[in-house]
Amino acid sequence: MSVLKSMPVLGRLSGRLKLLLVTTGALASGVTALGVAQPASATYETYSCAACSSKNGPEAIILNSEATNYETNGICSAVWRHNADGSYGLLVDECTQETYKITACYTGSEFKGHGELEKISLTNQHLAGHEDNYKYCG
Amino acid sequence: MQRFNYLAFLGSRFARRAVPVGCVAVAAVAGTITIAASANGSSGKRTHKPGFSVFAHPLTGGAHTASVGGMQPPPGSVLAATHGNHYAYASRTGGEVCVIALRPSGGGAACGASAKMEETGADLIALPVNGSKLGVTLLVPNGVSNVQVADNDGSTRSVVVANNVVIIEEEELASVQYTLPWGVTKTIEVGSIVKSQMERIAAREAASGQEAQ
Numbered sequence: 040m041s042v043l044k045s046m047p048v049l050g051r052l053s054g055r056l057k058l059l060l061v062t063t064g065a066l067a068s069g070v071t072a073l074g075v076a077q078p079a080s081a082t083y084e085t086y087s088c089a090a091c092s093s094k095n096g097p098e099a100i101i102l103n104s105e106a107t108n109y110e111t112n113g114i115c116s117a118v119w120r121h122n123a124d125g126s127y128g129l130l131v132d133e134c135t136q137e138t139y140k141i142t143a144c145y146t147g148s149e150f151k152g153h154g155e156l157e158k159i160s161l162t163n164q165h166l167a168g169h170e171d172n173y174k175y176c177g
Numbered sequence: 178m179q180r181f182n183y184l185a186f187l188g189s190r191f192a193r194r195a196v197p198v199g200c201v202a203v204a205a206v207a208g209t210i211t212i213a214a215s216a217n218g219s220s221g222k223r224t225h226k227p228g229f230s231v232f233a234h235p236l237t238g239g240a241h242t243a244s245v246g247g248m249q250p251p252p253g254s255v256l257a258a259t260h261g262n263h264y265a266y267a268s269r270t271g272g273e274v275c276v277i278a279l280r281p282s283g284g285g286a287a288c289g290a291s292a293k294m295e296e297t298g299a300d301l302i303a304l305p306v307n308g309s310k311l312g313v314t315l316l317v318p319n320g321v322s323n324v325q326v327a328d329n330d331g332s333t334r335s336v337v338v339a340n341n342v343v344i345i346e347e348e349e350l351a352s353v354q355y356t357l358p359w360g361v362t363k364t365i366e367v368g369s370i371v372k373s374q375m376e377r378i379a380a381r382e383a384a385s386g387q388e389a390q
Contacts, residue, residue: 093377102248112289115370115374116285117378118283125388126382126385126386126388127381127382127385128307128382129306129307129378129381129382130283130306130307131282131283131284131285131303131306131307131309132303132304132306132374132378133283133285133287133301133302133303133304134302134304134370134371134374135287135299135300135301135302136300136302136365136366136370137287137289137297137298137299137300137363137365138287138288138289138294138299138300139288139289140273140287140288140289141285141286141287141288141301142285142286142287142288143283143284143285144248144279144283144284144285144286145248145283146245146246146247146248146279146280146281146282146283146284147246147247148247157374157377159370159373174247174248174249175248175249175250175251175252176248176249176250176251176277176279176284176285176286177250177251177254177266177268177275177277177285177286177288
């Protein structure tokens with residue numbers, strides 16, 4: 040028994056109408072998937088430190104790096120690309136003095152690299168970050 | 178006509194209990210009113226309602242959500258200002274307010290608790306790396322009409338706030354300063370933040386280059 044015939048309502052419809060319904064559903068699913076700004080292979084890596092001045096995220100395919108300072112305002116976040124020769128190049132570096140959360144976003148294509156977070160104040164602090172390859176900044 | 182006997186009432190068991198409770202209640206209400214008045218500034222200077230009017234009146238006439246190099250602001254963001262190819266957005270979700278900047282070379286977002294941001298504003302400093310310019314995007318509360326910009330050579334100028342947002346792009350930026358309607362002045366020490374970060378980056382890139390060799 041086909042899947043369509045197993046559904047009582049669909050089973051009573053004509054073949055052409057069934058095809059139309061299935062096609063519409065497939066198209067709707069596709070549009071919904073496109074609307075979500077996450078690539079097919081979404082990356083989302085988190086990292087943190089209890090008391091540090093800076094910390095690198097793990098190597099991943101990324102676009103964005105978010106950093107949070109759990110103790111006070113003031114934090115920087117950077118996006119580093121791992122170049123073919125083994126060196127690293129800084130693509131974006133953003134800081135804030137008056138807020139506790141900052142995101143740095145690269146506006147090109149995703150790449151292999153990592154995020155980095157760094158405090159602004161003199162003392163070591165509880166910092167956390169995540170890096171991803173989403174098409175939304177913030 | 179029977180007249181109310183105050184002496185008898187004050188001497189009654191009910192009055193002995195009710196009068197002290199009433200006095201405490203009146204004192205509590207009076208105290209609350211006094212504290213509220215103090216919080217708002219007893220001098221009556223705080224006449225602006227904290228908040229960001231840009232959420233009710235976003236920038237119109239242009240693209241509401243630009244896509245820069247495929248990167249987009251988060252859903253629900255409102256376009257607040259543009260400066261060349263620098264787009265500034267504001268967003269308010271989950272108890273947080275963010276200022277977001279998208280530029281061809283990169284972008285960023287600075288977020289904080291809504292109540293705090295309404296009191297202080299939010300700042301986003303883009304460091305001059307990978308060919309980009311030093312840029313500052315500020316989201317300031319209602320009532321802040323201009324921002325004072327100071328350069329490293331000591332010169333200053335005033336920049337007008339529009340839609341709660343200011344975009345500044347200058348290589349020699351030392352600080353930006355604004356005074357909130359309730360008299361508090363905030364100074365963003367852009368120059369010192371950039372200097373310390375650039376020194377760290379230079380050391381990091383030098384170490385990275387040596388490791389690669």
